Amino acid sequence: MxxxxxxxxxxxxxxxxxxxxxxxxxxxxxxxxxxxxxxxxxxxxxxxxxxxxxxxxxxxxxxxxxxxxxxxxxxxxxxxxxxxxxxxxxSLRARNFYSERVKVNDKIGNPILINVILVWKVSDTYKAAFDVDQYEEFVRVQTDAAVRKLAGSYPYDNFADGEHELTLLSGMDEVNEALENEITERLAIAGIEVMEARIGYLAYAPEIASSMLKRQQAVAIVAARKKIVEGAVGMVEDALAKLSTDNIIDFDEDKKASMVSNLMVVLCGDKEAIPVINTGTLHS
Incomplete structure (x- = not known):
């Protein structure tokens, strides 16, 4: 039987x-x-x-x-x-399993720390009693193996702007679903029903955490600067068009270049601009 x-x-x-x-x-x-x-x-x-x-x-x-x-x-x-x-x-009761944090490499080789929260129960007593030896230990070992496999299938994060690759950090719902499916498949032999499986802890390993933080900060600064430049260019275009339309000032190429340069410095600078009053002409 x-x-x-x-x-x-x-x-x-x-x-x-x-x-x-x-x-x-x-x-x-x-x-x-x-x-x-x-x-x-x-x-x-x-x-x-x-x-x-x-x-x-x-x-x-x-x-x-x-x-x-x-x-x-x-x-x-x-x-x-x-x-x-x-x-x-x-026992047929639902049980919680909070795995140990394990250090593994993600898809692109970065060492990360990860663990999983698993809710499970015995659904087939024959398989739990006779198909595996110590089914509780079987749950622990197979869950650990599933977490390691999952971590190696996705990158921790995506630093390349414009790409939409699924990552452990950004695609939590999809990653948790993949984790649950993987654990369910592994524990089926022991008659175990997986009620819920999700990542409980996720972080870079200590040896690279500070470097990756600097990288994240650099990416954020570059992205912010890009937005600032895009906005500044639009503002300069609007300012020049408004001045020309209202005939406030006539621009030749030199005046226009000087105006663009000054506005870009003011708008893109990370410090407050200090105004300088010019009492002469633009060429003085």
Missing amino acids: KYEKNIKASSGYLMLIVLSLIVITMVVGLIVMDNPLFLTFMLPILFIGRGFFIVTPNSSKVMVLFGAYKGTVKSNGFFWANPFYTKQRL
Whole structure:
């Protein structure tokens, strides 16, 4: 049998009544009738007593008879089953797994620190009990392997302006979906259902963090300067067109070049401009 089989065990309360009657009969026989043969009732008492078990909410009992899987009891309550069954308890509750931060290389070779938050539960008790050895350890190792594979499939960030490549930092929803699919595929062999998987921590490794911060700052400065220059050029064009349209001043090529130069310096400078009053002509 390679799949889970749900079975219903006998009521434990009914067998408890039977056990009580046997115990009462033995006690009466020993005390009232003073017959030592009633001591043989100990055998069925011990036999029946070993068959009782309890299944709590969101848990199960895997039944095995001399190495053969007989089924799984998932119903809650007090039950009795064949005393020769071995009863392995498996929890069906949802569990959180917060993995250790691991250092891996992203797609372009940068060392990063990453970990994952995983919510999972056992969905197939047969696979969890018999297809893998220590399914909880299997979840830990396979999750770690999935995180390493995911980190190597995407760059941490995209510094090239104008490109839209999916990255670990910017494409969090898509990356988390890919991570969940990868972990689900890996844990299916153990009968594990992945309820949620997402990146919990993501950062550059300490040895390159400061350098990458400077790189990010440089990229931000270049992008900001580009926007400033684009805006300044537009403002200069508007200013020259307005002056010419309103006939405020006649520009020759030299005057126009001088005006453009002065406006660009004022608009693009990172410090406040200091005005200089010219009391002569533009050529003085």
